[in-house]
Amino acid sequence: MRRVSGAICLAGILAMGEPAKATEYGLSEYILGLTLPMSGYTPPPGVYFWDTFVLYQGSGNLYPGTGPMSSTRITNNIAADIAITGWFPDFKLFGGDPGFAVTVPFGSERITANFTVAGPMGPAQQFSRASEVAGIADTEYSAILGWHAGEQHWNVTLTGFAPTGNYDPTRLAQTSLNRPALDLKGAYTYLGLQTGIEVTGALGLTLNALNTATNYQSGAELHFEWALNQHFPFGLAAGVGGYFEQQVTNDHGSGDQFGAFRGRVAAVGPLLGYALKAGAQEVDFSARWFHEFAVQNRVAGDLIYASFSFPL
Numbered sequence: 600m601r602r603v604s605g606a607i608c609l610a611g612i613l614a615m616g617e618p619a620k621a622t623e624y625g626l627s628e629y630i631l632g633l634t635l636p637m638s639g640y641t642p643p644p645g646v647y648f649w650d651t652f653v654l655y656q657g658s659g660n661l662y663p664g665t666g667p668m669s670s671t672r673i674t675n676n677i678a679a680d681i682a683i684t685g686w687f688p689d690f691k692l693f694g695g696d697p698g699f700a701v702t703v704p705f706g707s708e709r710i711t712a713n714f715t716v717a718g719p720m721g722p723a724q725q726f727s728r729a730s731e732v733a734g735i736a737d738t739e740y741s742a743i744l745g746w747h748a749g750e751q752h753w754n755v756t757l758t759g760f761a762p763t764g765n766y767d768p769t770r771l772a773q774t775s776l777n778r779p780a781l782d783l784k785g786a787y788t789y790l791g792l793q794t795g796i797e798v799t800g801a802l803g804l805t806l807n808a809l810n811t812a813t814n815y816q817s818g819a820e821l822h823f824e825w826a827l828n829q830h831f832p833f834g835l836a837a838g839v840g841g842y843f844e845q846q847v848t849n850d851h852g853s854g855d856q857f858g859a860f861r862g863r864v865a866a867v868g869p870l871l872g873y874a875l876k877a878g879a880q881e882v883d884f885s886a887r888w889f890h891e892f893a894v895q896n897r898v899a900g901d902l903i904y905a906s907f908s909f910p911l
Contacts, residue, residue, distance in 0.1 A: 626862065627820045628737055628760040628780040629805050631842040632889050632902060633681070636826040636870055638801040639788030640752040641696050641745025642910075644689035649908040653679040653706070657891065657900020671714040675898050679706030679736065687743075695754070698743035707733035708772045730771030736764040737775050753787040756803075768812045778817065779808040795830035797838070804847075815854035818846045818861060826870060834874040841867035841889065846896075863895040866902065882909045 633651065655677040685700035709731040716724050738761050745754030760782070764775025784803030790796075801824045807817040821844065828838030846861040866889035875882045887904040 626776065626897060627805050627822070627844065628739075628776055628778075628807070629758070629782050629803065629820070629822060630681075631822060631844055631864070632824060632840070632866065632887055633904065634786070634801060635824055635840045635842075635887060636797055636799050636828045636836070636838065636872070636885075637752075637788050637790070638786035638799050638824060638826070639745075639754055640790070641698060641743060641747070641754050642685075642687055644687050644696070646911040647685045647687070647908060648911055649681075649683040649685070649906060651681045651683075651904055651906040653677065653681060654903040655900060657898035659894065659898040671712060673898055674711045674713075675900070676709045677706060679704055685743075692744060695744045695746045698741075698745065700739075700741040700743065702739040702741070704736040704738070705734070706736050706774055707731070708774060710771045712771060728771065732765055732767075732770065732772040732774055734765040734774050737761060738763045750792055751787070751789055753785070756782075756784045756786070758782040758784070766812070776810070776817075777812050778810040781806045784822075790830070795832070795836075797826065797828035797830060797836075799826040799828070799840075800824070809852060810854070813854040814852045816850060816852035818848035818850050820862070821845050821847050828870055828872075834876070836870070836872035836874075836885075838870045839867065840870045840887065841865065860896050862897045863893065864891050864897060864899065865893040866891040880909065882907055 655675070658672060658674040660672050681702060681704040683700055683702045685698055687696060687698040690697070709729065711727065711729045713725065713727045716726065739758050740761070741756055741758040743754055743756045745752065758781070760780040762775050762777045762779060764773065766773050766775035766777040782803055782805045784801055786801035787799070789798045803822050805820040805822065807819065809816050822842065824840070824842045826838060826840035828836050830836045843865045845863045850860050868887065868889040870885070870887050872883065872885040875884065885906045889902045891899045891902070
């Protein structure tokens with residue numbers, strides 16, 4: 600069954616001894632790796648439910664290092680649950696199969712910031728600050744259109760993000776990025792009927808609106824996800840996948856303290872799935888672990904997904 604993207608925000612940042620207004624640094628409403636594998640496959644008509652548990656731990660030196668602030672290291676811990684309900688009606692649109700999905704994420708985030716400030720008359724001083732919050736995150740609303748041709752499957756997805764999460768510009772931890780956004784994504788999946796070999800790729804672009812609480816305008820973000828997977832006749836699937844995201848336009852706005860500050864991240868890791876059948880009912884279980892690298896202007900860490908899905 601097709602996994603529709605969900606969204607939670609992933610970080611806050613500290614600057615000049617106070618919570619920075621620019622919590623958007625290198626971060627997207629779009630959750631990387633959530634739709635893997637089988638991103639290009641659109642399920643048959645019906646109503647489906649997906650639930651994904653997310654764990655993330657990452658850290659990084661995020662402050663540019665100019666002025667009195669010599670370094671700032673952020674440590675981020677996230678636990679979240681992403682619930683998705685999808686409806687795929689039984690009619691054709693432009694020769695394809697339409698679908699609609701609503702994503703409601705709940706999560707908790709804890710951020711610790713350790714920063715060093717150079718004193719004008721003496722040695723540098725080290726400080727630490729922590730923040731924690733839990734609640735609903737930013738919700739999404741997706742429209743999907745998919746096509747099939749034998750072993751080939753592809754679709755396009757338009758997703759709108761609503762800033763419904765818990766947001767406070769004076770706090771480090773957030774469950775919202777407090778900005779509307781749109782994401783347009785195209786995905787393709789080849790699934791060999793005889794061999795069980797899957798090749799998946801998905802390319803998308805996220806366009807961010809202004810965060811009105813901070814007057815910070817995040818740049819556009821290009822993301823690519825991929826998977827190579829082997830599906831076995833007895834329901835097991837195993838493979839490898841990854842993602843890459845690159846911010847392609849600069850941040851700006853009156854709340855922008857650091858200039859362009861474009862974010863980038865890549866990740867790779869194992870995929871594992873199992874389809875359990877009980878009579879006419881099928882439940883799909885899957886797990887993904889992604890290790891991030893080649894990171895710029897954001898935290899780097901490990902992202903773990905554990906999912907199950909079934910038709911209602």
